[in-house]
Amino acid sequence: MNFNNFGFKKYVNDTLQDLHFVEPTSVQQKVIPLIKKHKNVIALAHTGTGKTHAFLLPILNNLNFEQTNKVQALIVVPTRELAKQIYDNVKPFLKHEPRMSVGLYIGGEDIKKDQEALNKNQPTIAIGTPTRLKELYVLDALKLTSANYVVVDECDMIFDLGFIEDVDFILAKMKKDLVLSFFSATINQQLQQYLKKYIKESFFIDDSQSKPTNSNVKHLLIDTKNKELELTLANIVKSINPFLVLIFVNNKNDVSKIVTILRKQGIDHIGELHGDLQPRTRTAMLKRVKNNEFKYVVATDVAARGVDIEGVSHVISINLPKDLSYYIHRSGRTGRNKLTGISYVLDNIENKDRIQQLTDQGIEFAVAKFVDGHLTEVKAKVKKKRQVELDQESQKVLNKYKNTKIKPGYKKKRKSELDKIKKKIRRKHIQESIDKIKKGKYKKRREKLFDE
Known part of the structure; x- marks a missing residue:
């Protein structure tokens, strides 16, 4: 199957050709026909499965260009980085359809500039974070209630970050006959109850089991023998020659600890991505990372969800997250666009149980240990x-x-x-x-x- 089978409008097909998109992914095959036919969708899908274009393409196809100064689609996401990424995914379509416009509304930017721009023109597609979208609606700047399509992406993360009340506020203002789609990596009981509140009739798409991770990613357990973290990380740094490494920690307070260890190894330029950074600082940091200014970036999971950073050759998980779906997002930062990548996990007492859970979920780990200072792959031994x-x-x-x-x-x-x-x-x-x-x-x- 290829994208021509969906019967898209010419400008959509022309843009897909520019982007060299040929074959749709599994989630795209399942979701595109439903949204294209104005059906409500709840989709369970991991990062790297192509879910962004799964909802963008049918919406772009169904836009009415006789009503250009009117919001027709609203996309709500939990982080500024993801909002910018989706915005960048829409922009190539403007080349073949200049009547369309897209607006990006995120925290950390000047809200007065947003107001001034919206007073002149309403975007065809509005993309933003929950709080900023709510603020612009309350200020009577963004007329989002005219939207025919609403997408809530990474809705489990919206719950985790405490934005659900803002999303609730926005959805309560929308018209009843809109097409509503929720995309999530996981759906717990609390989220399930929330979804039932807004979607009475919907199609549930579970694409989470089609392939738990990117096949271009090699998952490698590093046998630490429960040695000190500093020694283990120093050995890893000496053993690899990366283009870009993302090192993940669970707690933002641990970022500085890892940065200190790396500096002791003579690495001076180290990027940091975590929730304590001011919006402008975080935006500037992400831009520097994408401009290849760093070889090593230390991050919390805020950088794992939905953010596409090109050229990540290695991912290192110092400790595994409690919500193991975040590991899928971490490892999914590498091995993209037909490139290969390695995801390292420290095999120590703290990570033991979660490693076993990931193995039970279908992650196939190879095992490596340090031999004379070199990281060497070994056969996994049966535990005594x-x-x-x-x-x-x-x-x-x-x-x-x-x-x-x-x-x-x-x-x-x-x-x-x-x-x-x-x-x-x-x-x-x-x-x-x-x-x-x-x-x-x-x-x-x-x-x-x-x-x-």
């Missing part, structure tokens, strides 16, 4: 009984300290408890070995007795 027991007992101790208030000297106490577990399991296995030897001796003695 002692190691399994050690991991389980150790994880209980780690969880115990994770869920309690941290007190002075907790690291020393935690280490003492972990050492006791090792000794206990070692003693157990020594005793099992002694019992086995005794049993063997007794068996030999008994056999000798019967032989006589």
Whole structure:
């Protein structure tokens, strides 16, 4: 199947030809015909599956160019970066259809400039973050209630970032007969209830199982032997020659820790992407990253969702996120546009359980360890009984300290408890070995007795 089979208008097909789009992805094949026929859609799909064009193409095809000074489509997204990316995906279509206009409305930009522009002309397609769209509506600047199509993209992230009330406000103002689409990587119970509130009749598309990750990405577990993070990261840096590395941490407070470790390795120019950056600083930083000013960028998951950065050769997850769908987004930053990439995960006690969960979900990990300072791929070994027991007992101790208030000297106490577990399991296995030897001796003695 190719894009010509969808029966798009000439300007859409001409632009697709310019972009060298030939074959639609799985989610595009499923979603495009539905939105094109004005059907409501709830789609479960991961980053890198082509979902942006899955909703853009049918909307672009169905626009009415006799009503150009009127909002016909509204696209709501959780982050400025994703909004800009979708905006950039629409712009190529303006070349073949100049009557269309597109507006970008995000926090961190001058709202007065947005008002002045909107007073002169309303965009055909409005793209923005929830709070800024709401503000412009309240100011009577953006006439978004005329939209025939509304798309809420990455709606699970909208929930996570606390923007759902703003989205709720916007949707409550829209006309009843609009075509509504929700796209998400995950749908939990809370989100499910929310979707039921707005979509009574819809088509549910589950494309999450078609392929959990990009086939151009190699997933590699780094056997750290539970060594210090600084040593492990230093060894990785010495072992790779990257074009661009994204290093992911779960907490924005850990960004500075990783930056310090990298600087000790002689890396001076390091990019940072996290939620504490001011809007203008974050925009400028992302622009610098895309201009290839850095080889190493340390980021929280705000940079993983939907943001397309070209040339990412390596991704490193220092720790795995609680919501494992974020790992799919992280690893999906590399191996794009037919290029190959590697996603490293540190195989330590903290990540153990989540690595197993990812494996159960279909991620195939290769295993590597450091041999004479070089990262070398090895065959995965079957865990011995002692190691399994050690991991389980150790994880209980780690969880115990994770869920309690941290007190002075907790690291020393935690280490003492972990050492006791090792000794206990070692003693157990020594005793099992002694019992086995005794049993063997007794068996030999008994056999000798019967032989006589």
